[in-house]
Amino acid sequence: MIKIEINGQIVEAHEGDMLIDVADEAKIPIPRFCYHKKLSIAANCRMCLVEVEGAPKALPACATPVTDGMKVHTRSPKARAAQKAVMEFLLINHPLDCPICDQGGECELQDVAFEYGNDVGKYSEAKRVVPDHDVGPLIATDMTRCIHCTRCVRFGQEISGLMELGAVGRSEWMEITTYVGKSITSEISGNIIDLCPVGALTSKPFRFKARAWEMVAHPSIAAHDSLGSHIEVHTYQDKVMRVVPRDNEAINETWLSDRDRFAYEGINSQDRLTVPLAKSKGQWDEQEWEDALNQTVELLKPHLNNPDTVGVLVSPNATVEELYLLRKLLHAHGVKDIETRLRQIDFRLDEAAGKPVAPGLVNTLPEIEAMESVLLVGSNLRYEIPLLNLRVRKAQLEGARVRVLNVADYPFTFDLEDKVIADPQALVDTLKVLVRAAAELKGTEIPAGAEDAVVSEQHQAWAKDLVESGKATIMVGAMAQQSPLYADFVLWSARLADLTGATINVVPQSANEVGAYQVGAVPANGGNIDSMLASDKKAWIVVGIDPELDTVYGARLKQALDQADTVISLTAYDSEYLRSVSDIMLPIAVHTETAGTFVNATGDWQSFKIASAAPGDAKPLWKILRVLGNLLDMDGFDYVHADEVLEEAKAQTQSLGSVQGDLAIPARTCDKPVVLGEWSLYSVDPIVRRSEPLQKAAGAARPVVRSAIEADEIVLNTPAGPITLPNEYDESVAPGVVLVPMGLSETADVTLTDVSVAAS
Amino acid sequence: MKDTDFKVIKGEVKERIDRWISHYPADQRQSAVMPALRIVQEVNGGYLTPELMDEVAAYLGMQPAAVYEVATFYSMYEHQPVGKHKICVCHNISCLLRDVDDLIEYLKEKLGVDIGEVTPDGRFSIKKVECLGACGEAPVAMIGKEYYGNLTRERLDELLESLE
Numbered sequence: 001m002i003k004i005e006i007n008g009q010i011v012e013a014h015e016g017d018m019l020i021d022v023a024d025e026a027k028i029p030i031p032r033f034c035y036h037k038k039l040s041i042a043a044n045c046r047m048c049l050v051e052v053e054g055a056p057k058a059l060p061a062c063a064t065p066v067t068d069g070m071k072v073h074t075r076s077p078k079a080r081a082a083q084k085a086v087m088e089f090l091l092i093n094h095p096l097d098c099p100i101c102d103q104g105g106e107c108e109l110q111d112v113a114f115e116y117g118n119d120v121g122k123y124s125e126a127k128r129v130v131p132d133h134d135v136g137p138l139i140a141t142d143m144t145r146c147i148h149c150t151r152c153v154r155f156g157q158e159i160s161g162l163m164e165l166g167a168v169g170r171s172e173w174m175e176i177t178t179y180v181g182k183s184i185t186s187e188i189s190g191n192i193i194d195l196c197p198v199g200a201l202t203s204k205p206f207r208f209k210a211r212a213w214e215m216v217a218h219p220s221i222a223a224h225d226s227l228g229s230h231i232e233v234h235t236y237q238d239k240v241m242r243v244v245p246r247d248n249e250a251i252n253e254t255w256l257s258d259r260d261r262f263a264y265e266g267i268n269s270q271d272r273l274t275v276p277l278a279k280s281k282g283q284w285d286e287q288e289w290e291d292a293l294n295q296t297v298e299l300l301k302p303h304l305n306n307p308d309t310v311g312v313l314v315s316p317n318a319t320v321e322e323l324y325l326l327r328k329l330l331h332a333h334g335v336k337d338i339e340t341r342l343r344q345i346d347f348r349l350d351e352a353a354g355k356p357v358a359p360g361l362v363n364t365l366p367e368i369e370a371m372e373s374v375l376l377v378g379s380n381l382r383y384e385i386p387l388l389n390l391r392v393r394k395a396q397l398e399g400a401r402v403r404v405l406n407v408a409d410y411p412f413t414f415d416l417e418d419k420v421i422a423d424p425q426a427l428v429d430t431l432k433v434l435v436r437a438a439a440e441l442k443g444t445e446i447p448a449g450a451e452d453a454v455v456s457e458q459h460q461a462w463a464k465d466l467v468e469s470g471k472a473t474i475m476v477g478a479m480a481q482q483s484p485l486y487a488d489f490v491l492w493s494a495r496l497a498d499l500t501g502a503t504i505n506v507v508p509q510s511a512n513e514v515g516a517y518q519v520g521a522v523p524a525n526g527g528n529i530d531s532m533l534a535s536d537k538k539a540w541i542v543v544g545i546d547p548e549l550d551t552v553y554g555a556r557l558k559q560a561l562d563q564a565d566t567v568i569s570l571t572a573y574d575s576e577y578l579r580s581v582s583d584i585m586l587p588i589a590v591h592t593e594t595a596g597t598f599v600n601a602t603g604d605w606q607s608f609k610i611a612s613a614a615p616g617d618a619k620p621l622w623k624i625l626r627v628l629g630n631l632l633d634m635d636g637f638d639y640v641h642a643d644e645v646l647e648e649a650k651a652q653t654q655s656l657g658s659v660q661g662d663l664a665i666p667a668r669t670c671d672k673p674v675v676l677g678e679w680s681l682y683s684v685d686p687i688v689r690r691s692e693p694l695q696k697a698a699g700a701a702r703p704v705v706r707s708a709i710e711a712d713e714i715v716l717n718t719p720a721g722p723i724t725l726p727n728e729y730d731e732s733v734a735p736g737v738v739l740v741p742m743g744l745s746e747t748a749d750v751t752l753t754d755v756s757v758a759a760s
Numbered sequence: 761m762k763d764t765d766f767k768v769i770k771g772e773v774k775e776r777i778d779r780w781i782s783h784y785p786a787d788q789r790q791s792a793v794m795p796a797l798r799i800v801q802e803v804n805g806g807y808l809t810p811e812l813m814d815e816v817a818a819y820l821g822m823q824p825a826a827v828y829e830v831a832t833f834y835s836m837y838e839h840q841p842v843g844k845h846k847i848c849v850c851h852n853i854s855c856l857l858r859d860v861d862d863l864i865e866y867l868k869e870k871l872g873v874d875i876g877e878v879t880p881d882g883r884f885s886i887k888k889v890e891c892l893g894a895c896g897e898a899p900v901a902m903i904g905k906e907y908y909g910n911l912t913r914e915r916l917d918e919l920l921e922s923l924e
Binding site for chain 1: 810823824825826828829832833
């Protein structure tokens with residue numbers, strides 16, 4: 001540690017730290033535009049000039065390393081003169097359009113100009129005008145306002161790994177632009193809105209909606225992937241106006257994925273169900289809550305005598321409180337079939353373990369960032385969990401070797417050391433080979449099942465790296481989880497991890513997937529969605545999902561709902577499909593409209609409070625369940641506050657199986673061509689699907705099948721008959737694999753447990 | 761990009777670029793971006809297109825935007841078609857003092873094109889450039905890789921005659 005003096009204050013620092021960091025730590029303000037703690041140092045805006053005793057000129061604090069005994073003045077006449085002069089230059093070409101600028105009121109340039117600038121500008125000549133570019137549905141540009149700090153450019157180069165913006169031209173003609181008129185396609189592009197210190201890059205959906213000072217900021221938790229990023233929900237008159245990240249080094253750092261940032265547009269969708277609806281004689285009638293709840297109880301009661309004939313399908317984005325109350329309510333009546341694993345088709349792992357085996361990250365995100373060797377198994381990580389992908393990218397940039405086993409050669413934002421692109425069966429076989437290679441390296445017995453594996457030099461190198469890296473991990477992604485061979489993927493990955501000393505992270509996908517396991521929102525009787533659909537359910541309760549889109553059971557589920565006597569829908573959205581199958585539809589609040597808790601991928605219980613008002617008569621689900629409990633004359637449903645539910649849920653978590661290599665599962669093979677479902681970034685849940693800006697963005701799903709089959713169309717057999725989809729010939733897809741986009745109305749009948757390619 | 765996707769960087773062009781790449785450490789291929797751009801510009805008749813820059817980016821393992829930045833920063837890279845002979849007339853202080861403006865007007869009139877335009881026969885285009893570093897011979901112009909100093913109207917006439 002060394003000591004330096006800033007404005008007469010003695011501050012401790014590490015030799016070589018940048019002056020601006022030391023000052024920030026000591027809470028001594030230094031103005032800046034181009035400097036950002038997560039980006040490289042550019043030192044191009046010159047706003048952070050300070051006086052350092054002994055230096056002839058003012059020095060930029062962001063690029064000046066501290067040395068012992070350094071004496072710094074940030075507000076001396078010399079420093080002030082330098083800051084004033086820089087401010088004057090920066091304002092020369094900046095338009096005076098603050099009143100019509102969305103950044104007004106939260107603008108770094110405005111604040112710094114007020115604090116450090118002159119009252120009156122001396123410049124009276126013409127200002128520069130820069131044409132705007134349409135960079136897509138998420139980001140609005142006003143490039144005349146740009147002060148060339150290049151934060152957005154560096155974000156693309158250094159953080160997202162996709163340099164979509166560049167500083168083109170030079171001197172007065174320099175412009176920040178995509179140059180070729182492309183849209184910005186990054187899955188985390190919205191962060192440049194936060195990074196932009198002026199109003200050059202602003203949020204397009206939020207444009208002209210509200211002023212920063214009119215809104216109320218509510219700390220909350222993001223609901224569209226399993227990380228549970230920390231967010232702030234900004235509301236105006238109790239309506240969500242925008243979502244921005246909150247700093248949290250352990251999870252999202254300062255970033256947020258576009259999905260979590262712009263999904264709120266779906267909360268404000270016109271499709272929201274705002275009043276309880278009940279069907280009588282084929283007509284839908286609006287109901288008072290009291291009547292609607294009584295009718296729900298009437299509908300449900302007869303079936304509760306035969307609890308095995310009741311099935312419950314719940315969104316894995318429901319809160320802990322909601323899931324726990326559902327379980328409490330229904331388990332008390334013997335209904336055990338509550339399912340949140342709507343996209344899983346292989347449940348052999350649960351059968352082998354005798355209880356549900358939950359996915360989860362055993363490593364924290366900072367630990368993943370520090371890995372030396374990473375093996376990704378069946379994962380398009382960038383489009384599954386964008387911010388987890390950033391951590392792996394950071395590891396790779398620090399020298400980690402990342403290898404993938406995938407069914408398609410997905411584009412990654414970092415360099416891969418090696419890859420195997422093949423069908424699921426071949427990938428599992430590759431895992432077996434790696435296990436054998438690792439066993440040979442360690443000189444241990446070759447596990448049963450891997451005896452026939454033939455080890456090549458490539459496999460040896462993979463295994464050796466996992467063994468020899470001090471920090472190595474195997475990450476099993478969504479593609480593996482949703483494949484018919486999920487259990488094989490997990491078991492062989494676990495065996496490989498055991499042998500090599502690597503950790504195994506089975507990446508959860510949804511906001512409360514882990515929580516759902518913990519509070520028992522997966523069948524407690526060894527059942528699962530597959531067995532539920534196979535048994536003859538008379539009543540279904542459907543919670544928080546679009547049943548035709550949110551599962552991989554397509555036509556099978558639709559048929560089951562059609563054949564049931566009773567379907568009770570608790571839904572945030574009205575839809576034609578729900579109207580066609582339901583008997584009653586109760587409007588529920590979404591996550592910003594209720595107090596709740598999500599358990600994230602690393603097992604953190606993260607609670608949040610109400611941020612916005614539910615539209616119309618929609619109510620938080622936990623309150624609806626509480627009243628249903630009362631109406632069913634049940635004890636223990638007298639909660640006043642969601643916290644009480646949480647306490648109880650925490651005390652009654654379910655015992656779960658863990659991911660272990662010593663389980664024995666029945667063998668399964670999958671015939672080629674194997675049809676696999678692909679969830680695009682913006683088709684994963686009902687809210688995201690209804691966010692218009694996201695649906696126009698680059699990550700939105702297209703109703704097109706991808707395969708390495710040379711055909712214009714592919715016909716898929718579904719339980720509801722054959723459907724024909726356009727086929728995109730794509731060499732990056734492994735031979736024998738057909739990738740079908742899920743979550744789209746065009747593919748709603750595709751049932752991944754019962755699908756085959758009829759013709760191409 | 762696969763090898764077959766390269767429309768321009770192949771054969772001799774590839775060899776020339778590879779020679780530059782070999783001057784730098786193996787993990788620093790992007791250091792060859794400037795000569796690579798110069799070479800593809802040359803074989804494309806004197807100017808760059810986004811497709812060409814994308815090819816350079818793919819070949820050197822760079823992000824396309826990073827190549828656009830370089831290609832738009834330096835004035836020797838062209839983004840519009842130029843004449844077979846690009847007449848780069850210095851427009852900096854020494855040449856201005858020696859009345860280069862008059863020569864530029866003369867050139868424009870004689871060739872019938874404005875700055876940045878190409879003569880209908882595709883032979884000539886005029887470009888104003890900053891100091892060519894040959895003030896002793898002002899006014900100066902660069903045509904191709906050659907410098908021509910002490911320019912006068914007459915000397916320009918002779919020059920244009922001599923160029924095919």
